[in-house]
Amino acid sequence: MNSKKSLLAMSILVAGILVAGGCSSTGGSSTSTPAAETQNTAPAPAPAATESAAQTAQDEVNQTLSKDITYGFDKAVLTASDRESLKKDAKVLNANPSVKVVIAGHADERGTDTYNIVLGQKRAKAAMMYLVHMGISKKRIKIVSYGKRSIPGYDTCSDHTESCWQANRIAHFMKITM
Template sequence: MKKGFLIGIIGIVMLYLGCERKVIVVPPTTTPSPQFEKALPSEKAKAPPGEETLQPVKYPGIEGEVWRTPLLKTIYFDFDKYDLRPDARKTLEENAKVLRENPTWKILIEGHCDERGSNEYNLALGERRARAAMEYLVQLGIDPSRLSIVSYGEERPVDPRHCEEAWAQNRRCEFVVVER
């Protein structure tokens, strides 16, 4: 009896330890090209329009500094979808304008999902959402070497509640500056 109980406990512990969550990081599809433009002395002193809005944040798994800015807006998705809604396209057009005004910024596009669905499914869906946002920014003229994507699936909810209102907030892509 004790052996059966002990084997059951060991099995449960092994199952628990085997349920590690994964994060998929997809590198940019092209290699960055160096920029050789020289700024005039008066231009060096003047910061680009978005620089003063950058707020440093710590990211596990990302070395170096990462910044958030209110200038790069979050986009949202419908349930189980990765196609861009009209409001998301408008927001991405505004984000593209900010990126054109700050040509040295490199952006990480984070794909997120709500808690419904398996972890693997949500990681894949988050990646498709981030890729859709990246492809639209490239269509708008943003150099793909400035963009990279990551999927966090359901791992980083903005709203931890279990209701439609929370799920709608968690189905999103966020934008962070990884190099400036």
């Protein structure tokens, strides 16, 4: 028991010496002058310049990123035109690695809610998998399905016509900045 107390006391003493030794100064003179030290230090970029560059990148993404990929009735297959749009999107996303996207799949009003949710998911996944094929990490893409429901704030056509139904059969892209 007494040896344990001695060992503990010795440990505390050694730790105290190490801490005190780490805080002491050497008292020696510095070999470099303060002026030389400031010459080697690059000035920090101006916050406004950094924010401006980030805003420019975001504007490029907003202008270039596709808004909607369209699908045929009861289909989740990309057309040649859709693949070309997605290739452009992949270039933009590769150039802006901080940008993430949500791809929201939609269906027209025909079909059951359950069927349309699954179909919307397939449509969003088709677009996502093409982007992944083009080198975009899955971690940067989230997919959701709204089925025949619309995204809040995003107007879809409510007429009961073929052109309106076509407008609702989409995968809609939404940018998220992280």
